Amino acid sequence: MTPAPGALDPLAHTRADFPLLERTVDGRPIVYLDSASTAPKPRCVIDAVVGMYSRHTANVHRGVHVLSEEATEAFEGARAEVASFLNASPAEIVFTRNSTEGINLVAHGLGFAPGDEVVLTALEHHSNFLPWRMAARAVPVGLDDDGMPRYDEVERLLSPRTRLLALAQVSNTTGVVAPVEQWIAAAHARGLPVLVDAAQSASHLPIDVRALDCDFLVLSGHKLLGPSGVGVLYGKRDRLAQLALYQTGGGMVRHHGDDGFTPHDVPQRFEAGTPNIEGAVGLGAALSYLRGLAMDAVRAHSLALGRRLIEGLREIPGVRIVAGSAPLERRIGLATFTLEAAGLSQESLARVLCDRYQIIASGGYHCAHILHDRMKLAGTVRISTHVFNTHAEIERALAALREIAAW
Numbered sequence: 001m002t003p004a005p006g007a008l009d010p011l012a013h014t015r016a017d018f019p020l021l022e023r024t025v026d027g028r029p030i031v032y033l034d035s036a037s038t039a040p041k042p043r044c045v046i047d048a049v050v051g052m053y054s055r056h057t058a059n060v061h062r063g064v065h066v067l068s069e070e071a072t073e074a075f076e077g078a079r080a081e082v083a084s085f086l087n088a089s090p091a092e093i094v095f096t097r098n099s100t101e102g103i104n105l106v107a108h109g110l111g112f113a114p115g116d117e118v119v120l121t122a123l124e125h126h127s128n129f130l131p132w133r134m135a136a137r138a139v140p141v142g143l144d145d146d147g148m149p150r151y152d153e154v155e156r157l158l159s160p161r162t163r164l165l166a167l168a169q170v171s172n173t174t175g176v177v178a179p180v181e182q183w184i185a186a187a188h189a190r191g192l193p194v195l196v197d198a199a200q201s202a203s204h205l206p207i208d209v210r211a212l213d214c215d216f217l218v219l220s221g222h223k224l225l226g227p228s229g230v231g232v233l234y235g236k237r238d239r240l241a242q243l244a245l246y247q248t249g250g251g252m253v254r255h256h257g258d259d260g261f262t263p264h265d266v267p268q269r270f271e272a273g274t275p276n277i278e279g280a281v282g283l284g285a286a287l288s289y290l291r292g293l294a295m296d297a298v299r300a301h302s303l304a305l306g307r308r309l310i311e312g313l314r315e316i317p318g319v320r321i322v323a324g325s326a327p328l329e330r331r332i333g334l335a336t337f338t339l340e341a342a343g344l345s346q347e348s349l350a351r352v353l354c355d356r357y358q359i360i361a362s363g364g365y366h367c368a369h370i371l372h373d374r375m376k377l378a379g380t381v382r383i384s385t386h387v388f389n390t391h392a393e394i395e396r397a398l399a400a401l402r403e404i405a406a407w
């Protein structure tokens with residue numbers, strides 16, 4: 001018996017909210033399966049951004065006029081929305097440009113001494129690897145032949161020189177949920193802080209920073225159905241207060257005189273210069289939209305799509321899935337794989353999916369060169385979902401791949 005569409009895809013009603021899904025390529029509707037790269041925006045986000053530009057343009061925290069009051073209220077309202085989304089307090093929410101900037105802010109602010117170490121995984125996105133590598137000695141847990149980090153090795157890598165642990169809650173290449181709790185417990189047993197990279201996970205799982213007890217967490221607006229150019233660094237108050245200043249300038253200073261300056265308290269002290277006001281307000285709208293769908297429902301849908309995607313890929317001859325043996329119940333709706341077909345490179349394959357089948361997917365190295373080197377892969381294709389995707393779209397992608405595999 002075929003299940004009713006609503007039963008398989010309880011969030012299918014959201015499709016009408018995303019103007020981008022009406023796009024065609026060569027006159028045929030697209031199938032958007034590239035949200036791990038960046039996600040389409042629902043109309044409420046677009047309206048929130050346009051509303052700021054058309055009705056409330058003013059700088060925040062500076063002006064004395066009514067428009068500035070309105071802009072400040074909207075901006076701080078967005079901060080409160082982010083705080084609710086993460087179960088944090090607004091004073092713990094720093095607006096950044098993206099996850100990358102949040103990680104750089106912490107890497108810079110910790111003031112590492114020569115020889116200090118940061119423990120992470122060899123699978124981290126370049127944005128959660130290079131800032132640590134630049135500031136300290138990056139000590140990664142290795143990968144197994146399937147591309148999965150050997151998370152259990154963390155204890156062995158902790159040393160008297162370890163200053164922090166940095167870990168993606170969900171990898172952008174495997175789509176597997178990491179044992180973040182285990183890493184946090186190991187770190188806290190030694191008084192060490194943990195930074196959680198939630199750039200991918202925040203779109204797929206409910207996150208409660210209090211329950212998780214992480215010290216820092218970063219996310220990016222554009223992957224969370226929000227605008228580009230805005231992100232978030234969450235930090236426990238005392239941890240944020242201990243960070244050295246990352247950038248200085250207007251907006252972060254309480255007083256500046258001949259003898260020096262006094263910065264504002266957290267979070268303003270880390271928000272030098274005019275922030276991305278419209279972006280923050282758009283992000284607030286995106287998070288309110290996601291909360292309206294209920295993150296538990298979002299998680300269940302992502303899990304179901306991921307399950308079908310992996311099961312379908314396993315049946316296609318010539319497909320190799322990164323972390324293909326990881327348990328289905330620890331995955332999100334994302335799969336990275338290679339398909340040996342007609343001498344096509346993996347990048348060409350992603351292009352064929354677009355040009356011939358109107359399927360928008362990623363092809364390349366996904367900012368994870370070490371993984372590709374380790375697995376001896378010259379690139380991979382990545383399919384990734386969000387709330388609006390349906391099982392029918394996964395079937396369409398699988399059918400296209402089956403067809404290409406037979407070329």
Ligand SMILES: Cc1ncc(COP(=O)(O)O)c(C=O)c1O
Pocket residue numbers: 036037098099100101125127128168170171172197199200220
């Ligand atoms: C796991 C992970 N971390 C960090 C980033 C960096 O995000 P952004 O480019 O928005 O700073 C990404 C982006 O793909 C990611 O997937």
